[in-house]
Amino acid sequence: MTSLQASQLAAALAGVALIGFVAGRYIAPSDHAASSSTASGGKQALYYYDPMFPNQKFDKPGKSPFMDMELVPKFADEGAGGASASGPPAVTINPAAMQNLGVRVVAAKRDNLSTxxxxxxxxxxxxxxxxxxxxRAAGFVQRxxxxxxxxxxxxxxxLADVLVPEWGGAQREYLAVQRTGNAALTSAARQRLMLLGMPPGLIAAVARSGRVRDVTILTTxxxxxxxxxxxxxxxxxxxxxxxxxxxxxxxxxxxxxxxxxxxxxxxxxxxxxxxxxxxxxxxxxxxxxxxxxxxxxxxxxxxxxxxxxxxxxxxxxxxxxxxxxxxSERSALLIPTEAVIRTGKRTIVMLAAGDGRYHPAEVQIGRESGGRTEILAGLSDGEKVVASGQFLLDSEASLTGIPVRAIGAPPAGGTK
CATH class of the missing domain: 2.40.30.170 (Efflux pump adaptor protein, beta barrel domain)
Known part of the structure; x- marks a missing residue:
């Protein structure tokens, strides 16, 4: 194993240890609480595990071979990640520890969304x-x-005064034809001036004055x-x-x-x-x-x-x-944008099921405005989501294998 691989492994173990420490302290029950619960409720433990290494399972209680701490029991009626008879598998937190973890719960509600x-x-x-x-014709710029x-x-x-020599000869022919009084020839001569690119105003000025104007003013x-x-x-x-x-x-x-x-x-x-x-x-x-x-x-x-x-x-x-x-505005189901967890493949939120229980649910999001995000599918009006501290809960849910509620699945009882 190279030094780089060793450092990466150490970093990964440190990350797992940190999550396990927090989970073991706030989320997973202590050994004393577990023993008391077993004694009072008569629960049967499925297996025991170290919160810092939750994937390792043990048949008997005792000290963890990885850390100097007691193994935590997983009871038969908890299911995957702590399910109870009244709801789906969920992460369970002591309500007294919610403030220490910074967990804040907000209800999804329908409101006006600015578009x-x-x-x-x-x-x-x-x-x-x-x-x-x-x-309009070949010439020289004079001014x-x-x-x-x-x-x-x-x-x-x-813009400029332009001398067009070709126009001078054509205008002389036009004036000569005009003096003959032949209307047909005069019209033909006028048409020739227009084909040479002479503006209609200039042609009219030449006809009125009877003088040749081979300098034209370019205007806009x-x-x-x-x-x-x-x-x-x-x-x-x-x-x-x-x-x-x-x-x-x-x-x-x-x-x-x-x-x-x-x-x-x-x-x-x-x-x-x-x-x-x-x-x-x-x-x-x-x-x-x-x-x-x-x-x-x-x-x-x-x-x-x-x-x-x-x-x-x-x-x-x-x-x-x-x-x-x-x-403009339209009605939409909204939750705080900070409650949305984007995993890359899908978008989820952590639902608050009541009694300190939380489980993930997949959602389809729409527009975002003013710190709120539109929910297109996956949530119902009134369902409560975790708006702060949800990443810790999501990590614990992933480690314990809690399934994500799919879009279209009916809301579980007690989630509103």
Whole structure:
């Protein structure tokens, strides 16, 4: 045996010894109490055991070969772990020792469970309010208007003056045809100008003034913030070249991170309230617009997109917000969350059967809110569970082989 294996064995024996010491002191009856009980009640001991090594059984009373202590009898009417005629096998504790062990019992009861979610989110641009400015024809940038990314501009704001040589020749042909008075030829010439990318307003201005205008002013189709700007004086432009991206600020998105375990509680259209640290005491209402189809693998959250109206342009992308989703309540059977024991394979609670007797029961849990956990199956209204000190009782129940009450099994008598 290696030194590592020896140390692991020693640690395991120490753990068993600790549980056995506590069990022998508070849970298992003493030798004197056992002898008195046998004498007074005439009980027949099935076997004797050392509380520190409960898996070892002995036919006769006496000293334990492992520790300097008396063996404890296991009586015939105790069953597995201390069953009595009035209930299932259970761990028995002297009521006087409950306070020393810190055992606290709470009844499962039906109450209102909040189904709302309090999560965090980040303000982002509303990507549905995006305008792209492109070069309608090849040309040259003659003048800029000192714009930069991040500038907030109104609709129709100028970005640059662009010279388009091709438009000059086409406009001269249009004016010449217009002077002939031939309506059909004039309409065809106008159509050619539109196919060259000339704005309708510019065509109308040329027709009214009778002068060629081969310099056009690039303007923004909508107001908002300049996200990208790729136009500078002296540049040569190609037809269709993207020059600017403008994002509207009339509304913004709030991307809230919802745990994937609770995403089933969120529905599109649900009411949302956002609180921002920048505006204490003020609430911003909105509604869920979409639940994004992918989850974040690092945080195990799903992004819920909320749209907020941005009056006064106070909400700025990148701001942090606390989000309240769907504040509602429903009736549920609740117990303290601290009473739940998660073993990895199943979830159990320790039931208080009365007269200092306790036994495990498997439960199916649901939502958790405010320090209370919803019980979907395995408990009935009024059954009492151990909310403090349950891990010691669970350890003793495992050592003595007390079976766990399965989900769907009827409540035992005296457990309410």
């Amino acid at each position: 709302g979610l309090d999560v965090t989110g980040i303000i982002a641009f509303n990507e549905r309010n995006v305008a792209i400015v492109q070069a 800029g208007y000192a714009r930069a990314p991040g500038d907030v501009i109104a609709a129709g704001a100028p 189709p909508s107001g908002g913030v300049i996200d990208t700007l790729d136009v500078r004086p002296g540049m040569t432009l190609a037809m269709g070249q993207p020059l600017a991206r403008v994002v509207g600020l009339g509304s913004v998105w709030l991307d809230a991170a919802v745990p994937e375990a609770r995403i089933g509680d969120v529905r599109p259209g649900a009411a949302v309230t956002a609180d921002l640290t920048a505006f204490p005491g003020e609430h911003f209402p909105g509604r869920v617009q979409a639940i994004l189809p992918t989850a974040q693998t690092d945080s195990r959250t799903v992004t819920v997109r909320v749209e907020l109206q941005n009056r006064g342009l106070r909400l700025r992308p990148g701001m942090f917000a606390r989000v309240a989703l769907g504040q």
